[in-house]
Amino acid sequence: MAEAHHNLHYVYLALGDLPASLEAYQRAVTLQPNLAILPPRYRIEAIQGIGGVGVVYKAWDTEQQQPVAVKVLQRSQAQTERLLAGFRREANTLRTLDHPGIVKLLDFGEYRGNYYIVMPFLAGETLKEALRNAKSDNQPVSLDRAYRLIGQVCAR
Known part of the structure; x- marks a missing residue:
């Protein structure tokens, strides 16, 4: 049963279903801790x-x-x-x-x-999310917002 959940974790990852993938992984590791993909820490x-x-x-x-x-x-x-x-x-x-x-x-x-x-x-939000959130009514990102985003990316 644990192996099945572990395999489902990878299937859901491939499908892009992150919540289902996480749930399958957590069930697998709960049932069989040696299926963990990371050290116990x-x-x-x-x-x-x-x-x-x-x-x-x-x-x-x-x-x-x-x-x-x-x-x-x-x-x-x-x-x-x-x-x-x-x-x-x-x-x-x-x-x-x-x-x-x-x-x-x-x-x-x-x-x-x-x-x-x-x-x-x-x-925080990713650049992709910031660009998506900055767009409104299918309009391009304003020049002011673009300058601020690029400034954050290039800071220091």
Whole structure:
């Protein structure tokens, strides 16, 4: 039963049904804790999004007592050495960067075949959401709003 829920988690991810995917994952891990895709210190609370090679989860870091964002390389992608090397490069690059406009790397590793990068969780709207919310009545984003958004992106 736990394996079925675990498999459903991935099916729902592929379909883009994030709430159903999260529910299936949580049921699987409740029934069989060894199906967790992250070390026990990280408790998945939400699925933030799906990209071309990974899934971003909002999790709770039980050691640091803070919310974190965890990017997990999709297993099908992890089997491609080139993509795995790129994921490792991303983590190593993040580790060396120190700038107020760049999110810090908190952790990076592999757990039961799942490769992950942990960063602080930043609450707020994405640029995509800001652009969508800024548009009204199917009109383009105002020049003033565009300047403010670009200013935030380029700050510091």
